[in-house]
Amino acid sequence: MMKQLPLDRLPELFRKISEKKTVIAPIQSAGQVNFGVWTEDSILRLDALKTVKSAKGAFFPQVEDIVRFRMEGKKIDIHPADVLTEEFVIFGVRGCDARSFELLDRVFLSDPVDPFYAARRQHGTVVTLACNEPEETCFCTNFGIDAADPAGDVTCWIAGDVIYFRANTEKGIAFTADLESAENESPVEELKKNITEILKKLPFGALNLTGFDGDHLMERFNDPRWSELARGCLGCGTCTFVCPTCQCYDVRDFDTGSDIQRYRCWDSCMFSDFTLMAHGTNRPTQTERFRQRFMHKLVYFPSNNEGLYSCVGCGRCLEKCPQSIHIINVIKALGVNKDA
Amino acid sequence: MQKIGVFVCWCGSNIAATVDVKAVAQALKNEAGVVFSTDYQYMCSENGQAMIRQAIKEHQLTGIVVCSCSPRMHEATFRKTAVSAGLNPYMVEIANIREQCSWIHKDIAEGTEKAIVLARAAVAKLHKNAPLTAGTSPVTKRALVIGGGIAGIQTALDVADAGFEVDIVEKSPTIGGRMAQLDKTFPTLDCSACILTPKMVEAAQHEKINIISYAELESLSGFVGNFTATIRKKARFIDEDKCSGCGVCTEKCPSRKGLDEFNMKLNKRGAVYIPFAQAIPNVAVIDAEQCLHFRTGKCGLCQKNCSAGAIDFEQKDQLIERKYGAIVVATGFKPIDASAFNEYAYNDSPDVVTSLEFERIMNAAGPTKGQLIRPSDLKHPHEIVVIQCVGSRCTEDKEKGKPYCSKICCMYTAKHAMLVREKYPDVKVHVFYIDARTPGKNFDEFYRRAVEQYDVDYIKGMVGKVAVEGDKLHVQGSDLLNGEQVHINADMVVLATAIEPDPTARSLGTMLTASMDTNDFFTEAHPKLRPVESPPAGIFLSGVAQGPKDIPETVAQAGAAAAKVIGLLCKNELTCNACVAQTNEAICNGCSQCEKVCPYGAITYEDKEIRSPEFRGIRRIATVNEAICQGCGACTVTCPSGAMDLKGFTNSQIMSEVDAICR
């Protein structure tokens, strides 16, 4: 049974939730829309299709303390950072970002479970929002994601000036408990139909991903066109840091003077010092690094995860790459449909 | 991890009085890497250093931190100690807990806490130190003396006697400097020329000394042992080799309006002149401003009458470039401009003269041929008033006077008074003074003779005003001992003016990068321990250029400077500064930003084979010439990637010091 709420009473709902849980929603600050903690004077932007940084930051933040060491003479005492305990709601997550949580779960929740990520996933309620106006850079349709009916604890639709909620999990039910139920669900059905129509018009909506799986690993790896594709790549980390499914991180120590703070932070396979170990022979040229990124998304991850691609088609890398080199180039250049 | 020994010095009570040295030693014990920490009354003493040697051996220390006085004092001492115990001298760090801590903080708790922080910073830096070895550079076995007064001459003679070549560069046409203008010298009343000219002649005839007169230093580059000086020899318009010094041209010259600088402009001289009889080189010089040939193109009488054909109107300035191992600054002094003291009517009456002008009047070779006569009406004066400290010890008006005591005026005024009283007993001499400062050997006895034997009237007090009244000079001053006003109608007034460095000193100091004090005297490396050296290595100070002093002290300092020069030139090579820049070739961009800021041009570029994870192949790499680099570090900051670093003061060393201080 769906629930509904007039759109202009949404801040009221947030205020009520904020008493007990932190509300994270797409808000605009300094001209950009990113997920941030909602407060009274935040500019809520549910109309913005995509935030710059994906929603993964709520569960896998860019920087996170792990442990703190303090030296007392010769004795070292260790203070592990405590995991998240407060509840929070992340509101306005699009279908693609919602799928990325599943992909990250396969990495962080598989044995050995990452305690920090697990705690956040457990205390977080994901409220997804259907995409009323998908854009040309979207291509989630290739990965079995339904932008019109995204997965999540609660799925919402904004039809006209009313927002409809459908609880999918216990957390979802708890979230929508004291909302008035919606008698007439037809606007939602109609909105879903429109969205599906628009999704058909996506320029990259229907790519042919055959050939990108574990069995053709070596063919893809040895393809001569990688150096051609990678030539324009600057080796910056934009594509990896806006990507909702990138999960690589580096562990660093910071000497605060009185103790040592060990923290982890996002790392990018595009950086020249990615996985630079003692003997100093990590991937030497940009071609190798470029290949590693897309091989992981389209070949390595699926071969380890029953064909589940590590790309959710959000299109952020299409928009944000300074030189417009991205996964679509790779799929079209190396995939079966070279002529498409 | 390093094994560090910390040694906290009491410095007698200088540190221990306001810093709890035991607490500092204790606090440093639990610093990372510190395996030994102790304190002692005098670390720099023999058994203090023995304690260090002992600790190094016993604990196999890899580095030591000495918390003591300024590194500028004993860094070298403790480095030698480390070497004697087999430790690299650059594994020594000094924490300055005396001048920059115990001496300036009264409260013990505050002082101790700061000392601990400074010690920690030194330990933190030491962790990042690496053993360094200094390179060597050749020494040019020739010295350059700038200034041909008694200071320059004496230094040149001493250095030349040790067998080294010396060039004397003298700005005026002849050497001899200020002393040549004097009549007698205190305290023995020797005739100044009699004791100076033999030295001048000796210098001229010494095969190792080369006198470059009427010349100035144009530019200087290089560093100790390897200076390259460019000297501008101004055109004399007279060929030095041909001129015999006969002086015919000086008599024939019709232009008589030039003021004779040698006689303090009290009389006139020809456009072509020889400054004084015993001039060395005994060669005439043409003053282009006064010479009619240059002004109107006519005349040329001197050329016509010169039998040796030495006059050469086409002569041009000559630029001489030579290499030197050491440079001695002996630029001497000049009396300050007395025209600023109009309360003494210096500008109103020619009979108010400065002491040096008075010296010329008394001098037999002077404008009055030794006759004591008044410049105004050439009459013999019967009453002379001398005013001491004109412009000296004058603190309230910086532009007019000098804050310091010029040191020599008390003595030469007593000399003047005695000479006048002895030669002309009829002349009454009054001397207004604040304190009679005559501290040298036989100085006070000399002054007592002036007072008692020649009953010179010494009045303790200052002169308020000197007014020209008719042909008399009404001097109005105060007598502090009797507490009364004194009025004297004097025939002449002599101003014992302050002395200041030669006007060329400031520009010379900039050229030599020698530091100077606010009065333009050259600052010595250390007021007590290194008075004849200037901070930049290879630059030495001789004479009044370094500060007011009399002739005995000047000659003593000249000898000391010579000894330092000889000590330097007798070495075949000099050990260079070990803390020089170094390139990390793996990450050098070869962008030549560093070369642009290097003041010594020590950085060059070459294509080198590079093998690093990031790059394999040929690349343009900066290389530092360790002999030329002086370790200023300008290049390390323009280098964006930090490829250029400075040994001994590396980026990580300084950063760890900052971390330790801000902890």
Added chain:
Amino acid sequence: MQEMIINRLRELLADGEYAGVIGWAQGETPFDRTPNLFNAEGLDQLRYDSFCGSNLSKYLVQQASKTEKKIIALLKPCDCYSFNQLCTEHRIDRNKVYVIGVGCKGKIDVEKIRKAGIKGITGITEDGDLLKIETMYGEKEISRKDVLLEKCLACKGKEHKCADEVLGESEETCSGDKYAAVRRLEAMTAEERFEFWRGELSKCIRCNACRNVCPACSCIKCVFDNPNSGVQNKAAADDFEESLFHIIRAYHVAGRCTDCGECSRVCPQGIPLHLLNRRIIQDVNELYGDYQAGESIGQRHPLTDFTLEDEEPSVIDTRGGGK
């Protein structure tokens, strides 16, 4: 213009004297332009139109040294300054590059079109000053002048400072005083300026795009990647570290930044990074005399120079800007 360039390049590449040409290739969407190296056969892939905003001079640092033969580079007037600066720093060997100055009348910023509310862009065609934009939601129009790249609004003129040959016309698109935004910031009080930069720099995701695209930021090993530099860090774990990265970057390019605007173009979070460099350029011009980095090869940039009469650093306390 594109055909003219392609034909001329065919001639040049015909005799094999050149290893190839660095230009823009067609990306996936009609307005994506990706820098690439073309040989004679691939020339039909080459594109040159209003979307080629990126500055290609930094690619020459690697590409020009890789081959024995010379390389051709297509450089817009504003790119030439970066090229000259890199030649001054011996990162590019000038005689290994044949520079074709391509005409430029200002380039389009697709991000600005999106910001203007036009969504689902599938095609853009130019018609004089009007842009006709097909989108998934119908036809839209917008004036070309309103969506020019930020760097075009501070265009440094239509003259190519290092071209061996010029193809096509250029037009200066500078709109008024390029230091206006800097002065607006300077007029604020210190608190307001601090809040402004905290707001902007807190968006920074440390993706290093600004560093990797900047022609002046071309160190072989950047201090932020070098464990021994003392400032190595990969993510801003604290407010200070967000500012640290940008202050040090602005300082390292001080005197060498040609104000080419690439840093602001590529920033995924739209941080106006050029305002930092432009402030330093304004200071340098006011204090040490007008200086345009990359004006010619072999310049001595202001921070490696001095005069005896330079202002004391305390001049900052009294110059413009709210207390």
Added chain:
Amino acid sequence: MSMNQEWTPKIVAFCCNWCSYAGADLAGSGRMNYPANVKIIRIPCSCRLNPMFVLRAFQRGADGVILCGCHPGDCHYSTGNYYARRRMTVLFSLLDYMGIERGRTRVEWVSAAEGAKFAATMNDFVKTITELGENKKLGDLRCKK
């Protein structure tokens, strides 16, 4: 230094070895007091000061950073302080532009003979920093614990 303790200013002074460090020594031998919050780091020349050291000091909790060097014209390395002068001007301008209080950074030329000036400068600088209060804008919170 935990937060509840009453805040005292922490000043890092970079002094050039030839002039200002000698000036500091002279202030010491002249027993000319200045507050103990000033700690001096010796560098060969004012041109050795890398802006990264200034930022490092602020990050680590310094409240004020002052660079002392030889008077322009007196530099032991002849041109060092000229470069330092331009570099610090650009750095201070950048910090001012980002809203950092102007008084936090300073350059002062002190010769080896100016012990009194060194002490006076340090007293004045500590007074300025005390008025400005703790450095909250340019500090790393993790270093404050």
